[in-house]
Amino acid sequence: MSRPRSLADIGGEAALIAGGGRAILLQLAHPAVGHGVANHSDFVSRPLDRLHSTMTFVYAVVDGDRRLVDRVTRAVNASHRRVRSEGDASSPPYNAADPDLQLWVAATLYDTAMGLYERLFGALSPQLADEVYRQYALLGTTLQMPAELWPADRAAFGRYWTEMAGTLQTDAVTRDVARKLLHPTAVPRWVKAGMPLARLVTAGLLNSEQRAMFDLPWSPRRQRRFDRIMRVASSVYPRLPLRLRHAPQRRYLAKLRASVR
Template sequence: MPLIDLGGEGVLLAGGGRAILLQLADPAIGHAVAEHSSFATDPLRRLRNTLTYVYALVFGTPAQIAKVTAMVHRAHEPVRSAGYDAADTRLQLWVAATLYDTATVLHSRIFGPLTDADADEVYREYAVVGTALGMPPELWPPDRAAFRSYWEHRLTELRVDDAARGVCRQLLHPKTGPLWLRAVMPAAGLVTAGLLPAELRAAYGLPWSARRARRFDRFLRVTAFVYPRLPRGLRHWPKNHYLRVLG
């Protein structure tokens, strides 16, 4: 399965909160986002920008790829906080890693595991998410086993502090934005908490219990039954929409 098949599935949006909170748990990223982000006034912006970036890299024309790459670099230029530099290849690798891991975890829960050949192909192609930011290609771990070692080690380095928890509250409990967004956030918060590693879930102070775990598992079971049976055009609507808006 090439990335172009996996990456267009709209259900991957359900993992957006997980990817963002994993990124914020690196204090360099967390503090930069807390100081410069627009979560409080535009809670959808970071997710919207991330989706546009990934969709353009995977599905876009050369002009669209150039456009989103330039947009990302312009957005990063003024962002400097203690210990943070958007050109830091280590942080670029971490951002790409959170997007890859989240997509594959959620895809596996909804569609079942990929074959080894498909999983290897998707993994190799996902490096573009980081290299488009400026990450050297050789920094992407050479195979899935190497990535798993990198991932497990990286999780031990994460630290959730007050700055990251503050952005988490803005993300999962927005006070602004459309009514539909605020209406779906309880469900989005449940899915985000359920997809996070238990240690990070606790560090962010996200509520969890046996009852919430059952609700989370039931949600994924229902989604895994219903979603793959939807028309492909409906499943890929977010991708098509964001590419149209990008122009």
């Protein structure tokens, strides 16, 4: 098994897609983001389309050339410009281009990806962990987030994460969005068949307080199943050929290159 050397090596791992549910729920738990998604996003009605758009953006940023990054940046920025609301008594104001909100979204992607990666492969060396952390800022700075908004180092990120964790909350609106995302209807049968496993992994990657925010069921039995899945995955997945593990990244980038041409 080759050793990772950069964000591109780590970000290309297909297994990290399994953390998508955790990242999305943490984003929904930010009141502005959660109501923004509820009021403006088509995540619920078109979950696979939104997943494909997100993965295209992430893969382009972590391993694409300048043309690909420019292409996805223009598309995302154009979409964000149309998504804003003034807010009211039941919903906070929302602007998809707000740098602070983009910071939180990028932070959830980083924290989820690194947590899951280290569950599967073990801890990175401090030097590589620092380098990957600095590179992850690209997920925000590629859009409108100023570079200086990204916490200066991993220790600063830890303080930011702890502070933000104390502000997270849900209500009936955001819990309903989460429920529909975890129990999708407008998806193929093969996706529905995999959702029980996806729900278990998503809940397992959250802590107890976060699960409670979304009324996600948990029990010692579920914890044992989750732990068993992680043990098997950490034993089997790293031994798969790199070409297979990075196959989704290659497909997304190939499709994006074709669209640019």
